[in-house]
Amino acid sequence: MDSQPYQPIRPGVGMEENFLSIDDILLSHERLPVRTECVFPRLGFLEKSSDSQDIAEGTKMELPLWLSKGLYERNRKVLSIELPKVYRDGWRTVFNADPNVVDLHKMGPYYYGLGSQMLHFENPENTEIGQTLLQTFIGRFRRTMDCSQNAYNEDTSVLLERLDSLEKALFSSGQSGLNGFQSWEKGRASQLTASTLVLNYRKRKITEVQS
Amino acid sequence: MSDATFEDECDVNQDDSQEDVMTPAELIAKLEEAWLNEKFSPELLENKAEVVECVMEQLTHMDANLQRVKKGDMKASIHRMEIDRIRFVLSSYLRSRLQKIEKFFPHVLEKEKCRQAGEPSLLSPEEFAFAKEYYSNTEAYLKAVALKRMPPNLQTVDMLKAVPEPCLDSFVFLRAKESQENILVEPETDDQREYVVDLEEGSQHLMRYRTVAPLVSTGAVQLI
Amino acid sequence: MKHASTVFPFHRVIWLNCLPSPRNEAKAGRTELIPSIKLRHCCLLRNQRCVVAYLYDRLLRIRALRWEYGSVLPANIRFHMCAEELQWFNQYKKSLANFMRSVGGGDGLDITQDMKPPKSLYIEVRCLKDHGEFEIDDGTVILLKKNSQHFLPRWKCEQLIRQGVLEHVLS
Numbered sequence: 001m002d003s004q005p006y007q008p009i010r011p012g013v014g015m016e017e018n019f020l021s022i023d024d025i026l027l028s029h030e031r032l033p034v035r036t037e038c039v040f041p042r043l044g045f046l047e048k049s050s051d052s053q054d055i056a057e058g059t060k061m062e063l064p065l066w067l068s069k070g071l072y073e074r075n076r077k078v079l080s081i082e083l084p085k086v087y088r089d090g091w092r093t094v095f096n097a098d099p100n101v102v103d104l105h106k107m108g109p110y111y112y113g114l115g116s117q118m119l120h121f122e123n124p125e126n127t128e129i130g131q132t133l134l135q136t137f138i139g140r141f142r143r144t145m146d147c148s149q150n151a152y153n154e155d156t157s158v159l160l161e162r163l164d165s166l167e168k169a170l171f172s173s174g175q176s177g178l179n180g181f182q183s184w185e186k187g188r189a190s191q192l193t194a195s196t197l198v199l200n201y202r203k204r205k206i207t208e209v210q211s
Numbered sequence: 212m213s214d215a216t217f218e219d220e221c222d223v224n225q226d227d228s229q230e231d232v233m234t235p236a237e238l239i240a241k242l243e244e245a246w247l248n249e250k251f252s253p254e255l256l257e258n259k260a261e262v263v264e265c266v267m268e269q270l271t272h273m274d275a276n277l278q279r280v281k282k283g284d285m286k287a288s289i290h291r292m293e294i295d296r297i298r299f300v301l302s303s304y305l306r307s308r309l310q311k312i313e314k315f316f317p318h319v320l321e322k323e324k325c326r327q328a329g330e331p332s333l334l335s336p337e338e339f340a341f342a343k344e345y346y347s348n349t350e351a352y353l354k355a356v357a358l359k360r361m362p363p364n365l366q367t368v369d370m371l372k373a374v375p376e377p378c379l380d381s382f383v384f385l386r387a388k389e390s391q392e393n394i395l396v397e398p399e400t401d402d403q404r405e406y407v408v409d410l411e412e413g414s415q416h417l418m419r420y421r422t423v424a425p426l427v428s429t430g431a432v433q434l435i
Numbered sequence: 436m437k438h439a440s441t442v443f444p445f446h447r448v449i450w451l452n453c454l455p456s457p458r459n460e461a462k463a464g465r466t467e468l469i470p471s472i473k474l475r476h477c478c479l480l481r482n483q484r485c486v487v488a489y490l491y492d493r494l495l496r497i498r499a500l501r502w503e504y505g506s507v508l509p510a511n512i513r514f515h516m517c518a519e520e521l522q523w524f525n526q527y528k529k530s531l532a533n534f535m536r537s538v539g540g541g542d543g544l545d546i547t548q549d550m551k552p553p554k555s556l557y558i559e560v561r562c563l564k565d566h567g568e569f570e571i572d573d574g575t576v577i578l579l580k581k582n583s584q585h586f587l588p589r590w591k592c593e594q595l596i597r598q599g600v601l602e603h604v605l606s
Contacts, residue, residue, distance in 0.1 A: 005499035007314075008492060009375060019373040020488045040471045070477030071470070078470055187605070190554040192592070194599040195503035201512070202599065267539025288556060295553040295590065302546040305538060309531075309546070313498070337537045344530040349494065352523040357486045365483045373487070 004196070015116050023165065027110045027117070028066040032084060035060050037077035065117055072121055081121045086111065089125070092132045099139035104164035111164045112137060140167065148174030152182060235269060239297060242266050246304040248427055251384070251434035253420050254377040255311045255319055256427065260335040266301050270294060312342050315377055317370035320346060346370070379421040385432045386415045396422055497524050501531065502547055505594055548593055558589045559604040566600050 011023040018024050040055040047055050063071075063079075071079050085091060086107045095102060104111045115133045119126050147159045148171040156175070160168055183189050233241070245259045273294050280287040312319055312334070320342055323334055334342060350370070358366045387410035394408050396418070410416065415435070426432040497520055500508060506528050513521065536543040566579035571591055579585075579595075584604065595601045 005502040006496050008495060009488075012375070013378060013380070018375045019484060020375070020491050022488055022492055025485060025488055038470050039467065040474060041468055043471050043474065066481050067474070067477055070480070071474060078473075190551055191605055192551060192558070192589075192596045192603040194602070195597045197499065197503045198597065198599040201509075264539045267544065271542070291556055292553070295549070295556065298544070299549040299552050302544060302549040305544070305546045309534070337534050340537075341530050341534045344526065344533075348523055348526040348530070349491075352494065352519055353487060353490060355519045356490055356517070358483075361483060362479060365479055368483070368487055373491075 006197075011113065015119055017117075024113075027113045027165075028064065028069070030065050030110055030114050031062040032065055032068050033060070033082040034063050034068055035080045035082070037080055065114065069117070069120060074122060081118075081123075083118065083123060083125065083129075084114070087115055087118055087125075087129050087132075089128075092128060095132050095136045099136040100143060102136075103162040104140075104167065105160075105162050109165045109168075112166045113164075137166075141170075144171055145174060147171065149178055151175070152178055233265075238262065238265055238269065239300075242297075242300055242304065244430070244433060246300050246307075248434045249304055249307050249311075252424075252427060253379060253381045253383075254424075255308060255315065255333055257331055257333055258308070258335040258338060263301065263305070263335070266297065270298060270301075308338065309341070311377070312338055313345060315374065316342050316345050316349075317374050318376050321371060379419075379424065381420055382417055383420045383423070384415065384417055384435045385423060385427075386435050387412055387432050389431045391426060391431055394422065394426075493520065494523060498527060500524070501528055503597060505547070505598070506532070548590060550593065550597075553589055556589060557586050558592060559606060560585050560587055560592050560596070560601040561604050562600070563602050564600060566595070 008023075009018055009021045011021045011027065012018040017028065036055055036057055036059045039057050042053060043055045044050065044053045047059060047061060050056075050059075068079060068081055072081060091107075108114070112133055115129060118129060123129070144163065144167050147156075151159060156171075160171060163171060180189070183191075241259070241262050245256075245262060249256055273290065277287055277290055277294070280290075319333065323332060323339065323342075326332060332339070353368065354366075358368065390412045391410040394410060396406055396408055398405050410432070420427075423432055427434060497516065500512065501524065504512070508524070516524070531547075535545055535547075538544045538546070562579045562581055562583045562585070565581050568576050569579050570576050571588060577585060577587075579600070592601055592603075596603055
């Protein structure tokens, strides 16, 4: 009935990031291919491939999303951000052809999240990226939902293997609905149970609960 | 509900000018309505302190009456069960409010600060005290453990920006208690236009919370 | 903690502190340093965010402990908490108790009980570990011995079940 006492901060919706969300922190750790459009004096030591004191203009490197977002400016050339492969035209064609065949865990696991974040950088292909994200999600949603609603008491690791992190969250909320319904049907919904925390601690063999 | 335990009527003072007298059954219906709405709405709703207070009084009253009943009386255990059930609904209601207060504390307090005089408060006095303590406790903790050791310009965190706001775009199930006409529904996608719907009395719908939020607060629809 | 590895160690912050500090250098008119200063600032903000998010997540977990274990925490859990966290927990406990005491104006209401809708007044429970004597509301004292089975008022057992002392047996 009442929801779990520990509820982590959820990731932001769409282009938003939640400051305190650990999922969003992990998402913004994803790396993007960038090219510097100005000199970064005295930061040469961050770029291991050269010995110079500065990071020169035109250096190609990979930066995490959070840093790219922080440095990127619309009106001034500081960084230009390239699209990661999965959002480029070639892969978009694959996604549009049959979104169900792609392994979004391998391509992501923040395929939707990172894709939405890419829209912060004014890329001429933004409209197409947005469309592909949406169509991919719609195309795969049916299957994600069916799987999560029908896998009762089963090993779900195979089903989860190819899902993006957003899809995984949907999958598990579907599963908790299914499990809740099943236990209600068996008349077990009103059974009082030990807290999951207590069970976890017991699993870790730090047993004795003192009171 | 039997007369032995529920003999009194309950006064509900919504404000000084208007006084409603409710039967216990109406009171419990009010509590259930508030409970379901609170449970399913993504944001904190206006507090129903007067309902809570009346239900608490009823529970005490019923309990006192039960003390007088002979042990082993069949009726007594039915009444005790009734008390347990009402207490569950009341606790669950207060819990879901407290949970939302904790989840959105900076926003809840900000709303309270911006409230016009005469406008009803979201928080009951106890909830307000709780929210304020939660804020200062959390702020003090973050400061003591980490922020005070950081460079001067990073020693504060804007809680209003850091703690996410309730997501009003989430979808809710609802039942119309009164007929409603011309509810404006925002488009879902770029190639859709906004349109209007009518809600017939007793009909059930799945809609964005944002669209029906005003109807929830007036009591025209019930979240289910 | 699950995601502890995403928190940057503090030494990283200090290390970034040897970069040009914004005020002095920018004032000195060295505008070409601006991109580097900005990069440094981004890193500091990132570290701040990681640290704060990690600490806040811990608070949410500690909060859950109050609801799952009650107001007294087992020593092995307290052992994992720092002094400030214990202080936060104690204050949270106090705020919650004040709230529950003042609900409805009367004697108050323990809202950490009644987590599930009641189906019956009494329930069958099995004792999972020795817990000693236990008094039920009519004054009877019973001995909770490992593997013993009892028929007890539901609301008296709820917390012990949550703590894993008793197990609810369905008939």
